[in-house]
Amino acid sequence: MGMVVAASGSVRLSVDVIVIGAGAAGLMCALTAGKRGRRVVVLDHANKVGKKILMSGGGRCNFTNTVTDPDDYISENSHFCKSALSRYTPWDFIDVVERYEIAYHEKKLGQLFCDNSSKDILSMLLAECDDANVEIQTHCKIASIAKSLSDPNAPFIISSSSGVIEAKSVVIATGGLSIPTMGATGFGYQIAEQFGHDIIKTEAALVPFTLSKEQLKAFDGLSGVSANVVVSCGNQSFREAMLFTHRGLSGPAILQISTYWKPGNNIIINWLPDIDTLKYLQEQQEIKPNVELKTVLSEHLSKRLVLCLMGGRIENKPMRQHTAQEIEAIAQQLSCWDIMPAGTEGYRTAEVTVGGVSTDKISSKTFESQNESGLFFIGEVLDVTGHLGGFNFQWAWASGVAAGQVV
Numbered sequence: 001m002g003m004v005v006a007a008s009g010s011v012r013l014s015v016d017v018i019v020i021g022a023g024a025a026g027l028m029c030a031l032t033a034g035k036r037g038r039r040v041v042v043l044d045h046a047n048k049v050g051k052k053i054l055m056s057g058g059g060r061c062n063f064t065n066t067v068t069d070p071d072d073y074i075s076e077n078s079h080f081c082k083s084a085l086s087r088y089t090p091w092d093f094i095d096v097v098e099r100y101e102i103a104y105h106e107k108k109l110g111q112l113f114c115d116n117s118s119k120d121i122l123s124m125l126l127a128e129c130d131d132a133n134v135e136i137q138t139h140c141k142i143a144s145i146a147k148s149l150s151d152p153n154a155p156f157i158i159s160s161s162s163g164v165i166e167a168k169s170v171v172i173a174t175g176g177l178s179i180p181t182m183g184a185t186g187f188g189y190q191i192a193e194q195f196g197h198d199i200i201k202t203e204a205a206l207v208p209f210t211l212s213k214e215q216l217k218a219f220d221g222l223s224g225v226s227a228n229v230v231v232s233c234g235n236q237s238f239r240e241a242m243l244f245t246h247r248g249l250s251g252p253a254i255l256q257i258s259t260y261w262k263p264g265n266n267i268i269i270n271w272l273p274d275i276d277t278l279k280y281l282q283e284q285q286e287i288k289p290n291v292e293l294k295t296v297l298s299e300h301l302s303k304r305l306v307l308c309l310m311g312g313r314i315e316n317k318p319m320r321q322h323t324a325q326e327i328e329a330i331a332q333q334l335s336c337w338d339i340m341p342a343g344t345e346g347y348r349t350a351e352v353t354v355g356g357v358s359t360d361k362i363s364s365k366t367f368e369s370q371n372e373s374g375l376f377f378i379g380e381v382l383d384v385t386g387h388l389g390g391f392n393f394q395w396a397w398a399s400g401v402a403a404g405q406v407v
Contacts, residue, residue, distance in 0.1 A: 015039045017407045018158055018167040021188070022049035022136055024396035025379025026173030027125040032404025034132025041167075042129075043140040043160060046183040050122040052175070055182070056393070061118035063097070064090040064397070065390035067110035073395065074259060074385045076200055080359040081384050084367075084398040090390075093397050100124045111389045137162055145170060145191055152373055169407040171376040173400070176353025177202055178380075184347070188381035189357065196371040198358040200383040204350035205259040208250035209267075209341035219244060219308050227301055229253055230273040236260045239273060248341065255388050258344055259354055266338045271309065272300055278331035285327065289320035293330070309337060352392055354385040367403040376403045 017033050019026045022044035034040045073081045103115035114120050141161040148154035155166040174188035189199050222244040230239045231253040243251035284296045297306045357377050361370040369375040378399040386392040
């Protein structure tokens with residue numbers, strides 16, 4: 001395990017690099033800098049490090065995605081992520097995972113998970129930090145970060161609950177606002193603004209939708225029912241599983257589209273993405289004229305779901321008694337079922353935060369502030385948000401390494 005020290009007493013340190021935030025990006029940056037012989041101290045206000053690493057992927061950590069591409073990221077500047085992602089690839093991280101003999105598997109769509117536990121990834125990062133002589137202080141609250149206005153070569157002065165620390169470089173790796181119970185705060189955004197950086201409006205992303213009381217009543221009894229669908233919003237579509245919950249809609253498809261959804265938007269769901277629904281129903285009408293429509297559809301969807309989706313449109317009559325217009329209307333509803341979510345569950349359950357520190361005045365090569373020499377921003381605190389499936393971890397690794405190579 002890495003050197004993790006609970007902060008206590010009042011001390012004064014002078015170090016090369018202070019990394020604020022002991023998450024994926026912060027630890028990656030720290031170990032990379034430490035291996036270059038830099039004296040690195042990581043500060044985190046939480047009681048333990050890597051909390052989001054531990055909880056991710058249902059406790060098995062979806063630590064990267066083998067098909068990572070810049071198109072899998074959302075940012076006001078779509079080009080910003082390209083440099084770091086090209087210089088530190090999923091295979092670079094996989095090399096470290098394999099060196100530590102961590103068993104892993106591909107679940108689907110390039111998503112890699114630990115066979116055993118997320119703890120394997122965190123232990124690996126802490127071991128790497130230990131090898132690089134990185135010091136990690138938990139329970140450390142930052143009061144202020146200051147730097148001389150007159151002397152650009154002067155060190156940063158960090159006032160914290162563990163004392164006053166001087167550092168040549170400061171790396172902000174504080175993450176976003178997602179899951180405040182895990183310790184998420186807006187501290188990184190405050191520091192960015194202090195040094196003249198703009199903040200792109202932040203919103204909860206990769207988050208379940210909530211439905212109104214009336215909508216929930218219409219779907220009563222469907223909690224726990226899932227289906228493989230294509231869900232769309234605007235010109236974005238994702239094909240994944242969708243799940244009804246007692247609050248609304250969840251599952252990978254919903255989490256993915258939530259990043260693109262705005263209040264007042266409808267989402268469109270195709271419940272039968274594998275087939276041409278109209279053609280299928282017309283064929284079934286010929287093949288199974290005496291079978292009821294709900295029985296035909298239950299070959300693909302649960303009967304409970306079929307009855308709810310059709311909102312009473314399905315009568316207890318055989319296929320042959322449905323008119324061509326009725327079949328067309330039902331096919332349209334199943335392939336373009338639209339609903340307006342009431343909202344999202346917000347930061348409380350969101351996996352990531354969309355928006356953040358604008359990349360306009362951040363170097364895409366080094367992640368250094370163009371406003372303040374020696375100040376760096378990495379990971380989720382920046383206005384770069386990945387899709388679901390290991391992309392946000394790969395961004396953490398890549399941005400951490402890029403900054404760690406130059407601090």
